[in-house]
Amino acid sequence: MEKPVIIGAGMVPVGEHWRVSLRDMATEALLNAMDDAGIDKVDSLYVGNMASGSFIEQENLGALIADWAGLGHIPAVKIEAACGSGGAAVQEGAKAVMVGLEDVVAVVGVEKMTDAWPTDATRYLGYAADAEYELFHGASFVALNALIMRLYMKTYGYTEEDLAYFSVNAHRNGAKNPYAMFKREVSVETVLKSPYVADPIKLFDAAPMCDGAAAVIITSKEKARELGVPKDKMVELAGFWRAMDTINLANREDFLTLTAARVAAEKAYEMAGVTAKDVDFFEVHDAFTVMAALSLEAIGVAKKGEGAKLAKEGQIAIDADYPIQTMGGLKSRGHPVGATGVYQTVEAVLQLRGEAPDGIQVPDAEIGLTQNIGGTGSNITVNILRRV
Incomplete structure (x- = not known):
C-alpha cells in the first residue's frame, strides 16, 4: 500500500488571540495550507480538537470549519484524543488516503483556550484524566x-x-x-x-495555555504528481x-x-x-x-x-x-x-x-x-x- 504524502502546510502564530475566534484561526491555517499545496478544494476535512465544547461551548467543528472555509458539501468530522487529538487527526486523514476513499484530505488542529477562566481551563484539561477515580478526588x-x-x-x-x-x-x-x-x-x-x-x-x-491552529494537506504520490506538486514539496508519512x-x-x-x-x-x-x-x-x-x-x-x-x-x-x-x-x-x-x-x-x-x-x-x-x-x-x- 502506497504511503501518503503531505503537500501543504500552514499555521497561525500561537498566542492569546482575544480578538480572533476558533473558526477564524482554523480557516486561516487551512487556507494557508491549501495555498501552500496549490489547491482550491479538498475531498474531506478532519479536525483535531480536545475540548471546544467546554472552552468555547461549540461542538460540531467539522461542519463549522468546512462551512466557514467554503469547502462545500464534503464530509467533515472532529477527532478527539485529549491532548493527542492533532496527531490522531493526521493519522485518520492519512488512513483515508491510503485506502483510496479520498484523494485529497485536509487536517486542521485547533484549540481556543484563553477565553475560559484559568480555573475552568484547568478543569477542562483534567478531563483527559480519569474523571471518576482521579479528578473526583481533587x-x-x-x-x-x-x-x-x-x-x-x-x-x-x-x-x-x-x-x-x-x-x-x-x-x-x-x-x-x-x-x-x-x-x-x-x-x-x-x-x-x-x-x-x-x-x-x-x-x-x-x-502554557494558549490558542492556535495548524493544518496539513494529505494526498497520494500519484495525485500529488497529477496536481503538479514538485517532489521537493512532498513529505511522506512513512x-x-x-x-x-x-x-x-x-x-x-x-x-x-x-x-x-x-x-x-x-x-x-x-x-x-x-x-x-x-x-x-x-x-x-x-x-x-x-x-x-x-x-x-x-x-x-x-x-x-x-x-x-x-x-x-x-x-x-x-x-x-x-x-x-x-x-x-x-x-x-x-x-x-x-x-x-x-x-x-x-x-x-x-x-x-x-x-x-x-x-x-x-x-x-x-x-x-x-x-x-x-x-x-x-x-x-x-x-x-x-x-x-
Whole structure:
C-alpha cells in the first residue's frame, strides 16, 4: 500500500488571540495550507480538537470549519484524543488516503483556550484524566504530572535543575520561531526561580495555555504528481501508529514508562522501515519537562532512566545527536492542546523541506518523528515523516 504524502502546510502564530475566534484561526491555517499545496478544494476535512465544547461551548467543528472555509458539501468530522487529538487527526486523514476513499484530505488542529477562566481551563484539561477515580478526588492534570516528576527524580537521582535543561533547549529554539508564543531564551536559573504550580513542577517546567491552529494537506504520490506538486514539496508519512495505556495512573504497571509511546513507536518504526538511529530530529510532547524525558526513553532514543541525562549533556540541541523541539516544542511554541500534534507535523514538514527558520534548521534532515500524548500517557500517537 502506497504511503501518503503531505503537500501543504500552514499555521497561525500561537498566542492569546482575544480578538480572533476558533473558526477564524482554523480557516486561516487551512487556507494557508491549501495555498501552500496549490489547491482550491479538498475531498474531506478532519479536525483535531480536545475540548471546544467546554472552552468555547461549540461542538460540531467539522461542519463549522468546512462551512466557514467554503469547502462545500464534503464530509467533515472532529477527532478527539485529549491532548493527542492533532496527531490522531493526521493519522485518520492519512488512513483515508491510503485506502483510496479520498484523494485529497485536509487536517486542521485547533484549540481556543484563553477565553475560559484559568480555573475552568484547568478543569477542562483534567478531563483527559480519569474523571471518576482521579479528578473526583481533587487530582488536577498538573498534579498528576507532578507525581510522575517527583518519582522520576527520586528513582534516578535527578534534580529539578537537571530537568530544567529541557525548557532551556525549547526556548533557545523557540526564540527563532516567528510562530512561537514565547520568542525568548531562558536560563536554568530562570527556570529554577519560577514559582511552583504543583511541586516539583514550576511555571517554566510547564507548557502554557494558549490558542492556535495548524493544518496539513494529505494526498497520494500519484495525485500529488497529477496536481503538479514538485517532489521537493512532498513529505511522506512513512510510518505511524497510535496506542493506548490505562487512563488512570494508579492502574499502570510502571509509572515511569510511557508504554503507549513505546508500542506506537515500535509499530511506526516497523511501518517506515527505520529505527530511532535513522531519525534526524524528534518533536516530542513536552507539556511538562518530565514528559520530554520519559518520551525520549519510550521512543528508543535513550535508555530507561537516561532521558534527562541527554538534556543535561546537551545532546538534544539542534546541532547535537538527538535534536528535539526544533521550533520550541510545547513549552516555547505553545500547547493549544488539540492543535499541538498538527503543529508538530507542520514543523516536521518545514524541517524536511529545508524551510525551517535560520538557526533552527536541522542540517540535511531526511527523517523526522513526532510524538503526541493524550492524557498522562493514555493515548499516544507517533508519526514518522520522510523527505521524498
